[in-house]
Amino acid sequence: SAVISQKPSRDICQRGTSLTIQCQVDSQVTMMFWYRQQPGQSLTLIATANQGSEATYESGFVIDKFPISRPNLTFSTLTVSNMSPEDSSIYLCSVGTGGSYGYTFGSGTRLTVV
Amino acid sequence: KNEVEQSPQNLTAQEGEFITINCSYSVGISALHWLQQHPGGGIVSLFMLSSGKKKHGRLIATINIQEKHSSLHITASHPRDSAVYICAVFKRGGMEYGNKLVFGAGTILRVKS
Numbered sequence: 001s002a003v004i005s006q007k008p009s010r011d012i013c014q015r016g017t018s019l020t021i022q023c024q025v026d027s028q029v030t031m032m033f034w035y036r037q038q039p040g041q042s043l044t045l046i047a048t049a050n051q052g053s054e055a056t057y058e059s060g061f062v063i064d065k066f067p068i069s070r071p072n073l074t075f076s077t078l079t080v081s082n083m084s085p086e087d088s089s090i091y092l093c094s095v096g097t098g099g100s101y102g103y104t105f106g107s108g109t110r111l112t113v114v
Numbered sequence: 115k116n117e118v119e120q121s122p123q124n125l126t127a128q129e130g131e132f133i134t135i136n137c138s139y140s141v142g143i144s145a146l147h148w149l150q151q152h153p154g155g156g157i158v159s160l161f162m163l164s165s166g167k168k169k170h171g172r173l174i175a176t177i178n179i180q181e182k183h184s185s186l187h188i189t190a191s192h193p194r195d196s197a198v199y200i201c202a203v204f205k206r207g208g209m210e211y212g213n214k215l216v217f218g219a220g221t222i223l224r225v226k227s
Contacts, residue, residue: 001159009154037155042200042217090155102147102162102204103215108155 001097002027006106013083013113020079021109023093028073030096034066037090037108046091049076083113117141120201120218127225133188135221137201140182147202148175148186151220157200160186191225198222 003026013019023032031050035043046066047055055068070076080087093106118139127133137146148160161168161175163184168175172191177184188195201218 042219043202045215092155092157094157102145103149103159105149105157105159108157110155 002029002095002104004093004095004104004106006093006109008109009107010110011112013111015084015113017083018079018081019083019111020077021091021093022077023075023106025074025095030073032070032076033094033096034068034076034078035092035094037092039088043092046078080111083111085113087111088113116219117205117216118201118203118218120199120221122221123219124222125224127191127223129192129225129227131191131225133191133195133223133225135186135199135201135223137184137186137218138182139184139201139203139216141203141216142206143182143203144206145204146177146184147200147204147215148184149200149202151198151200153197160199188223193225193227196224 005024007022011019031048033048034046036046037043045058046061047057047068049055049068049070051070051073065081067079088111091109091111094103097104121136145162145164147162150158150160160173163175163177165179172189174187186199198220200220203216205216
């Protein structure tokens with residue numbers, strides 16, 4: 001299955017600033033997914049990123065707050081903009097890989113906004 | 115009511131015990147996932163199954179499509195099994211790897227030595 005390198009693993013940021021999270025996949029994939037996991041909650045899909053087109057955002061998430069880039073089939077970034085303490089979460093990227101496991105997830109970015 | 119329900123929410127076991135985590139869902143699915151999340155936040159996919167039973171090492175996953183229920187079993191549990199275990203389903207009719215993946219709330223497992 002695919003291997004994903006996600007960076008940074010954690011960060012502490014000041015409110016009002018932005019953080020860009022990167023995911024690099026070791027193989028070409030059509031769709032990449034970005035999730036948020038708020039403290040004590042399960043995963044919520046933010047958006048689906050396709051190469052060469054605009055990301056598709058889920059209800060409650062907007063491009064101005066969570067801009068996504070997908071410049072090629074192995075890389076994507078998610079930016080958390082104008083951060084507030086409510087944005088403190090774990091952010092994960094994921095790709096569909098087929099086979100027995102279906103999905104591969106990144107190692108997560110633990111974001112704390114102060 | 116959540117479309118995917120897990121039980122128990124928290125589970126503490128002694129090393130060596132046989133562990134069962136349950137997942138029930140209320141929607142039509144094309145596949146069900148069991149995921150493992152460690153304290154750092156990273157997630158590992160353990161199983162994807164649409165029928166029957168799968169085994170990997172000390173882990174066994176079963177699914178009963180008619181009853182809309184799946185179980186994850188851990189035999190001879192070990193402290194390193196301590197993690198959050200998440201059940202997730204691919205809702206039938208959605209993109210195979212797309213935005214129809216619905217997650218349970220997770221089961222926090224602690225295995226004591």
